[in-house]
Amino acid sequence: MDDPVLLTGAGGAVGAAILEGLEDAYEWKLMFHSPPAEEPDHEYLVGDVSSEGDVAAAMDGVSAVIHLAGDPRPEAPWDSVLENNIDGTQKMYEAAVDEGVEKFVFASSNHAVGSFETDERTPEMYRPDDQYRLDGTELPRPGNLYGVSKATGEVLGRYYHDQYGLSVCNIRIGNLTRGHPPIDYERGQAMWLSYRDCAHIHDCALQADYEYEIVYGISDNDRKYYSIERAKEVLGYDPQDNSAHFDGEERVAEPEP
């Protein structure tokens, strides 16, 4: 990929994981919401994804997009997800079409399908011996308005793929934490995404050929209720981490070679 890749939400946690892993792999164009504390080593701009002008400036000259910017709070109120997540994502897609962008990677979420975690299925579905799996072919079942906004982002991608031909990959990100999986949180351990696997799955989404995809972005955890088979098959995702290899903050086992 010769042209720059636009990374929105570059100042956030997922942005940090991607940049730490892929700093030198791409020519990045970074979009921040507020001026970064340190001068980045890459081209950047400050703007809001709900501003048409800011989004057009961000999109100028890029051929691929990783769109992370938005309100990430599961408890975010409607006004915020409507503006930052839904309207912002629609403006991003519209500008991507105008620019002739080929590939659009969207940060979707486990919360787009949170209502599959029913009282009958939990906590068993979070445990290693449970076989229940979501695989990305199921309809969204959000458990909050934030999840509704992520499901809407996926549907916007469907529309822009079908009508304008963009390649779209929706990554339903699990729970990204640095260094080790969440502690005393079975659900979080089941959907843990390590920093290096986060960078790797986004690299795969920039490199692979596909039409429209919904995949789960989690590490290869023994506990899991999201299948990573589609990500492996279509994107070539080969995760290195597993929350079962940790005892609290301590790594107690190495990945198999």
Ligand SMILES: NC(=O)C1=CN([C@@H]2O[C@H](COP(=O)(O)OP(=O)(O)OC[C@H]3O[C@@H](n4cnc5c(N)ncnc54)[C@H](O)[C@@H]3O)[C@@H](O)[C@H]2O)C=CC1
């Ligand atoms: N961290 C996680 O475990 C997960 C994250 N996600 C999604 O990944 C994306 C990134 O999440 P995080 O890095 O964790 O959040 P974060 O809050 O650390 O980063 C989000 C960034 O987006 C920026 N932003 C927010 N509204 C904006 C707007 N209107 N215009 C421009 N920039 C704006 C913020 O300033 C922030 O730097 C979000 O879309 C989130 O919903 C999804 C599932 C799990």
Ligand SMILES: O=C1O[C@H](COP(=O)(O)O)[C@@H](O)[C@H](O)[C@H]1O
């Ligand atoms: O989509 C997201 O999911 C993660 C994990 O969800 P949680 O309910 O286990 O906290 C969350 O931490 C992140 O903020 C959110 O954007």
